[in-house]
Amino acid sequence: MSFDPSVRKKKKVDCEKLCPEWECRQPGEFEGIWVIGEIEDGKIHEASLQMLTPARDIANKLQTWIEGVLIGGDKEALEEAAKEMIYHGADKVRIIYHPDLKVYSADQYALILSEVAKQVKPEVIFVAATLRGREFGPYIANTLRAGITADCTNFDVDMKTGDVVMIRPPFGAIMLAHIKTPTRRPQMGTARPNVFPVPERDESREGEITWVELDNVPPKRTFLEEVKIIPQTEVPIEKADYIVSGGRGVATKELWSLLEELAKELGAVVAGSRKAVDMGFIPHEKQVGQTGKTVKPKLYIAVGISGAAQHTFGIREAGIVVAINKDPDAPIFKAADYGIVGDAKDILPLLIEEIRKLKQQSQKSN
Amino acid sequence: MRIVLGIKWVPNTQAVRFDPKTGTLIREGVPSIVNPHDLDATEFALKLKDKFGGRITAITMAPPAAIMGLQHVIGMGVDDGILASDRAFAGADTLATSYVLAKVIERIGDVDLVVFGQETIDSSTAHIGAQVASWLKLPYVYYVEELVDYDESKKEIVFRRKLEDREEVYKVKLPAVISVAMHSQKPRPVRMSYKIRAKLENPIQVWTNKDMGLDPRCIGLKGSPTIVAGITWTPEVPRKKQVFKGDPKEAVKWLIEKLKEEGVLPF
Numbered sequence: 001m002s003f004d005p006s007v008r009k010k011k012k013v014d015c016e017k018l019c020p021e022w023e024c025r026q027p028g029e030f031e032g033i034w035v036i037g038e039i040e041d042g043k044i045h046e047a048s049l050q051m052l053t054p055a056r057d058i059a060n061k062l063q064t065w066i067e068g069v070l071i072g073g074d075k076e077a078l079e080e081a082a083k084e085m086i087y088h089g090a091d092k093v094r095i096i097y098h099p100d101l102k103v104y105s106a107d108q109y110a111l112i113l114s115e116v117a118k119q120v121k122p123e124v125i126f127v128a129a130t131l132r133g134r135e136f137g138p139y140i141a142n143t144l145r146a147g148i149t150a151d152c153t154n155f156d157v158d159m160k161t162g163d164v165v166m167i168r169p170p171f172g173a174i175m176l177a178h179i180k181t182p183t184r185r186p187q188m189g190t191a192r193p194n195v196f197p198v199p200e201r202d203e204s205r206e207g208e209i210t211w212v213e214l215d216n217v218p219p220k221r222t223f224l225e226e227v228k229i230i231p232q233t234e235v236p237i238e239k240a241d242y243i244v245s246g247g248r249g250v251a252t253k254e255l256w257s258l259l260e261e262l263a264k265e266l267g268a269v270v271a272g273s274r275k276a277v278d279m280g281f282i283p284h285e286k287q288v289g290q291t292g293k294t295v296k297p298k299l300y301i302a303v304g305i306s307g308a309a310q311h312t313f314g315i316r317e318a319g320i321v322v323a324i325n326k327d328p329d330a331p332i333f334k335a336a337d338y339g340i341v342g343d344a345k346d347i348l349p350l351l352i353e354e355i356r357k358l359k360q361q362s363q364k365s366n
Numbered sequence: 367m368r369i370v371l372g373i374k375w376v377p378n379t380q381a382v383r384f385d386p387k388t389g390t391l392i393r394e395g396v397p398s399i400v401n402p403h404d405l406d407a408t409e410f411a412l413k414l415k416d417k418f419g420g421r422i423t424a425i426t427m428a429p430p431a432a433i434m435g436l437q438h439v440i441g442m443g444v445d446d447g448i449l450a451s452d453r454a455f456a457g458a459d460t461l462a463t464s465y466v467l468a469k470v471i472e473r474i475g476d477v478d479l480v481v482f483g484q485e486t487i488d489s490s491t492a493h494i495g496a497q498v499a500s501w502l503k504l505p506y507v508y509y510v511e512e513l514v515d516y517d518e519s520k521k522e523i524v525f526r527r528k529l530e531d532r533e534e535v536y537k538v539k540l541p542a543v544i545s546v547a548m549h550s551q552k553p554r555p556v557r558m559s560y561k562i563r564a565k566l567e568n569p570i571q572v573w574t575n576k577d578m579g580l581d582p583r584c585i586g587l588k589g590s591p592t593i594v595a596g597i598t599w600t601p602e603v604p605r606k607k608q609v610f611k612g613d614p615k616e617a618v619k620w621l622i623e624k625l626k627e628e629g630v631l632p633f
């Protein structure tokens with residue numbers, strides 16, 4: 001079944017039934033999909049480009065366009081970011097500019113974006129759930145009194161009504177909730193970084209860029225006083241090709257150091273389950289799973305991890321998954337390609353030895 | 367400093383099981399707890415009070431049992447609590463929940479700082495803080511880890527926070543709303559003497575919608591633009607599921623062979 005665009009225009013709500021603090025808006029007047037582009041260090045954030053992937057799918061289904069939306073005070077950076085959004089799939093880009101917007105301030109940006117959204121009337125707004133996105137995204141949604149669904153893992157369209165279906169794991173990753181906003185526009189959704197791929201870049205793509213130059217802006221109330229970039233000593237887990245991941249089963253000093261040794265031999269990054277975070281073996285940034293990160297390495301080795309749905313949720317996009325666990329009934333074996341039933345204290349030293357051998361061989365033959 | 371602290375009383379999700387037949391939650395016998403990340407928020411607020419004095423009021427919108435959550439944080443040193451509880455609040459999404467919380471905060475009046483946890487373990491939207499800030503038209507900072515400075519005369523507070531790859535220091539004009547990063551504090555234990563005081567002095571008020579007088583169209587299900595249209599199982603990712611059981615040496619050899627076949631080894 002395909003969507004009949006005339007349905008969109010006919011959507012009406014009874015203003016009497018709405019909360020008087022909501023400002024009555026007719027859904028039928030809203031069209032187009034916004035993807036808000038976050039700019040960091042003068043460049044468009046990869047997570048924002050990733051949101052163009054579901055946006056394209058929904059735009060096709062709703063037979064409408066994608067508009068990238070940028071806000072800031074650095075003209076060159078904005079122009080560059082706008083082009084990138086177009087190369088990656090936006091049909092057009094709106095740039096909201098004022099020299100006082102050089103530095104991000106959540107409520108200030110959100111208030112401006114909300115005001116522009118009220119005028120432009122997009123039917124959908126997608127925001128990447130980076131830490132900043134989690135700050136200004138719900139602020140915009142609330143200022144518009146719109147519905148917002150956090151951390152979606154998929155989006156769809158109800159072809160009968162034209163409502164976007166926001167799909168997210170509620171309360172544990174075993175079930176997925178399908179959430180709709182039938183009477184309010186815009187409909188807002190966020191997705192965590194790396195849940196969707198960056199769409200292919202095509203420099204031949206063209207699109208209109210509209211500059212909205214503001215005369216004045218709401219006052220800043222949060223001031224970024226200092227930024228310290230933390231030098232990345234290793235690849236963040238969401239970008240790693242090789243991950244060795246540990247859970248409660250290896251949460252002892254001795255076993256954990258074996259795990260780290262294996263990672264070192266493989267050139268892998270160490271990650272872990274929530275239990276590993278709770279027990280202090282890794283920081284939260286290295287937690288894999290529903291409330292941690294989604295990873296997509298070529299190889300993921302899970303050691304002493306039981307394989308709770310909330311954990312395996314984060315490795316759906318991984319290439320080959322290996323599990324080492326002493327319990328033959330551990331659910332991780334159902335989420336793995338290759339599993340070894342055994343004690344990490346026996347398996348890890350042997351595995352390290354074999355990997356070392358292989359490495360030496362390959363170094364010799366080079 | 368006048369501080370309001372938002373907490374939620376949640377089922378201990380670690381203990382929750384699903385009924386595989388119906389796909390519904392088995393809540394019976396599942397103990398509830400204060401959302402663990404709200405204990406970080408509580409500790410953060412208590413530290414501010416230790417340093418600069420003031421008063422902390424914990425608030426929650428929830429069914430009556432959540433009074434235990436308020437008692438818990440009062441046991442940690444929070445001064446008093448307000449439970450916004452009414453059948454009419456039920457079925458609220460984050461917009462309608464944040465609306466009630468914002469109205470509670472307005473009714474308390476003259477608040478300098480509203481402190482939330484990073485997210486709840488039962489819904490983990492991390493929306494409530496930003497939404498309350500928007501209702502109250504206040505500035506908002508998410509993921510705060512550490513207090514750097516507070517200037518009482520200027521009504522300015524300075525925080526440090528860590529984003530993906532950077533540390534940021536923010537100066538914020540009060541009144542403001544913040545959310546405290548999970549795992550960023552070491553929440554202090556409950557003190558028996560505080561708990562006893564809480565029992566004797568009864569510092570918890572229950573506010574129903576009779577007290578609050580909110581328009582029924584703005585609260586509960588009616589005040590919630592989002593609806594849950596359905597629930598489905600998470601589709602399974604196809605995996606090879608080959609398992610080796612036996613001698614560790616053999617097992618490792620087997621694994622290496624498989625990884626070579628797949629061509630996924632880095633060398």
Ligand SMILES: Cc1cc2nc3c(=O)[nH]c(=O)nc-3n(C[C@H](O)[C@H](O)[C@H](O)COP(=O)(O)OP(=O)(O)OC[C@H]3O[C@@H](n4cnc5c(N)ncnc54)[C@H](O)[C@@H]3O)c2cc1C
Nearest residue numbers: 247248249273274289290291292304305306310326344379
């Ligand atoms: C809403 C919600 C969100 C959550 N989000 C996440 C998330 O993002 N990420 C996450 O990881 N979890 C998450 N969890 C927690 C999750 O449900 C599990 O509790 C957690 O993943 C279990 O961690 P684990 O596998 O390390 O520990 P356990 O479940 O305790 O498993 C330890 C495993 O180690 C094995 N083992 C023990 N000793 C050895 C040994 N010597 N050698 C080999 N194997 C051994 C055991 O057989 C067992 O299978 C979430 C839970 C909820 C409710």
Ligand SMILES: Nc1ncnc2c1ncn2[C@@H]1O[C@H](COP(=O)(O)O)[C@@H](O)[C@H]1O
Nearest residue numbers: 372373426427483485486491492493494
């Ligand atoms: N019903 C509630 N009452 C009071 N505070 C809440 C409530 N729900 C959420 N919060 C606060 O908002 C934070 C974020 O919650 P959430 O948006 O549900 O992830 C929590 O850590 C709490 O501090």
